[in-house]
Amino acid sequence: xxxxxxxxxxxxxxxxxxxxxxxxxxxxxxxxxxxxxxxxxxxxxxxxxxxxxxxxxxxxxxxxxxxxxxxxxxxxxxxxxxxxxxxxxxxxxxxxxxxxxxxxxxxxxxxxxxxxxxxxxxxxxxxxxxxxxxxxxxxxxxxxxxxxxxxxxxxxxxxxxxxxxxxxxxxxxxxxxxxxxxxxxxxxxxxxxxxxxxxxxxxxxxxxxxxxxxxxxxxxxxxxxxxxxxxxxxxxxxxxxxxxxxxxxxxxxxxxxxxxxxxxxxxxxxxxxxxxxxxxxxxxxxxxxxxxxxxxxxxxxxxxxxxxxxxxxxxxxxxxxxxxxxxxxxxxxxxxxxxxxxxxxxxxxxxxxxxxxxxxxxxxxxxxxxxxxxxxxxxxxxxxxxxxxxxxxxxxxxxxxxxxxxxxxxxxxxxxxxxxxxxxxxxxxxxxxxxxxxxxxxxxxxxxxxxxxxxxxxxxxxxxxxxxx
Numbered sequence: 530x531x532x533x534x535x536x537x538x539x540x541x542x543x544x545x546x547x548x549x550x551x552x553x554x555x556x557x558x559x560x561x562x563x564x565x566x567x568x569x570x571x572x573x574x575x576x577x578x579x580x581x582x583x584x585x586x587x588x589x590x591x592x593x594x595x596x597x598x599x600x601x602x603x604x605x606x607x608x609x610x611x612x613x614x615x616x617x618x619x620x621x622x623x624x625x626x627x628x629x630x631x632x633x634x635x636x637x638x639x640x641x642x643x644x645x646x647x648x649x650x651x652x653x654x655x656x657x658x659x660x661x662x663x664x665x666x667x668x669x670x671x672x673x674x675x676x677x678x679x680x681x682x683x684x685x686x687x688x689x690x691x692x693x694x695x696x697x698x699x700x701x702x703x704x705x706x707x708x709x710x711x712x713x714x715x716x717x718x719x720x721x722x723x724x725x726x727x728x729x730x731x732x733x734x735x736x737x738x739x740x741x742x743x744x745x746x747x748x749x750x751x752x753x754x755x756x757x758x759x760x761x762x763x764x765x766x767x768x769x770x771x772x773x774x775x776x777x778x779x780x781x782x783x784x785x786x787x788x789x790x791x792x793x794x795x796x797x798x799x800x801x802x803x804x805x806x807x808x809x810x811x812x813x814x815x816x817x818x819x820x821x822x823x824x825x826x827x828x829x830x831x832x833x834x835x836x837x838x839x840x841x842x843x844x845x846x847x848x849x850x851x852x853x854x855x856x857x858x859x860x861x862x863x864x865x866x867x868x869x870x871x872x873x874x875x876x877x878x879x880x881x882x883x884x885x886x887x888x889x890x891x892x893x894x895x896x897x898x899x900x901x902x903x904x905x906x907x908x909x910x911x912x913x914x915x916x917x918x919x920x921x922x923x924x925x926x927x928x929x930x931x932x933x934x935x936x937x938x939x940x941x942x943x944x945x946x947x948x949x950x951x952x953x954x955x956x957x958x959x960x961x962x963x964x965x966x967x968x969x970x971x972x973x974x975x976x977x978x979x980x981x982x983x984x985x986x987x988x989x990x991x992x993x994x995x996x997x998x
Contacts, residue, residue: 553903554689585622643674701812741843866908888924
């Protein structure tokens with residue numbers, strides 16, 4: 530595709546640059562096409578949904594009916610594409626092959642692969658310059674597969690590049706634990722595909738530490754438990770920075786996305802049946818190498834875990850903001866999400882799992898015409914759903930088209946998680962003083978919950994069926 534040029538065109542005649550050919554970026558392109566606006570989609574990978582393909586073995590907890598976008602479906606319809614059964618659950622690989630790649634194919638040469646965005650700015654204006662700034666088009670610097678550099682111009686920018694390339698480290702301070710980089714040969718930041726024989730060999734019969742408390746950690750624990758049923762000696766140590774509470778395993782049967790609730794129940798079963806131990810209140814400070822090459826996790830409080838063969842770090846992701854350094858972004862200082870969106874998704878705050886409907890207003894920045902959407906819009910918050918992103922880009926593309934009536938009409942009801950009280954990123958010492966609710970957490974300890982376990986505060990609280998509201 531010929532790079533859009535600024536010469537001989539007005540800003541409104543330029544395309545909208547969409548960064549990322551994942552589910553939200555492709556949906557944004559479909560909405561732009563529906564409104565008669567040309568997109569240029571810039572994808573660093575070799576195919577659509579390159580990041581999704583890397584976790585293609587993982588099954589989504591959202592159904593097909595919740596992970597396809599209406600504008601994209603309209604674009605696909607003339608090709609004979611048939612939507613999969615709306616009530617069934619795709620894997621990441623299914624999502625990529627049966628929906629996202631066909632959508633990218635329909636968009637044709639509007640999608641550029643092997644194209645990495647290295648910088649975004651206003652033409653002729655660094656972030657300091659005010660004069661005539663908003664009338665200048667955006668300029669994007671790109672690197673192609675052969676290492677060549679080029680630039681394109683755009684009337685607006687929709688950054689749907691996600692957070693997949695920036696996993697958070699094991700270190701509880703937000704920095705890599707001491708020795709974490711040196712231990713890279715035994716540390717992974719993805720849910721391993723334990724159906725792959727080569728990967729299975731790495732974990733079968735081994736002792737593995739799983740660091741994290743979200744859906745990815747639940748998935749890793751459940752799959753390791755499946756291996757443990759067939760491979761003696763396979764065992765997981767679940768490393769939690771918090772204590773055990775009624776919300777530790779998610780909303781369970783109270784989750785309005787049943788498959789999401791089931792993940793937590795599967796993790797609980799792994800602990801209950803002795804395939805995993807839960808180590809609570811452990812904040813990793815260092816990873817040391819034992820004499821036999823295995824790894825020893827050291828906590829901030831000086832505790833040292835028995836050696837493990839492997840470490841799976843699933844502590845979330847964070848946005849890559851480096852290539853946006855010349856753009857005036859308005860980001861929350863904690864979440865790195867847009868300022869007006871951050872209070873709606875802040876895991877530090879009390880929440881029953883829903884997010885207030887939001888669109889272009891909450892996603893706007895001091896630099897007009899640029900939007901961070903999809904997972905990237907959530908910064909470091911962990912609760913993003915595909916349907917949220919689809920509604921975001923519907924609103925954002927309407928705003929770019931000047932249809933503010935449609936852009937302002939944001940109507941989306943998200944399914945509740947069944948967990949109240951927020952994520953509680955750090956235990957409140959006063960929580961244990963409460964005499965009403967079930968939000969208190971136990972003192973840090975190594976616990977095996979369930980069959981044969983003694984009745985402890987941890988075990989009692991874990992048995993509660995609801996959240997803490």
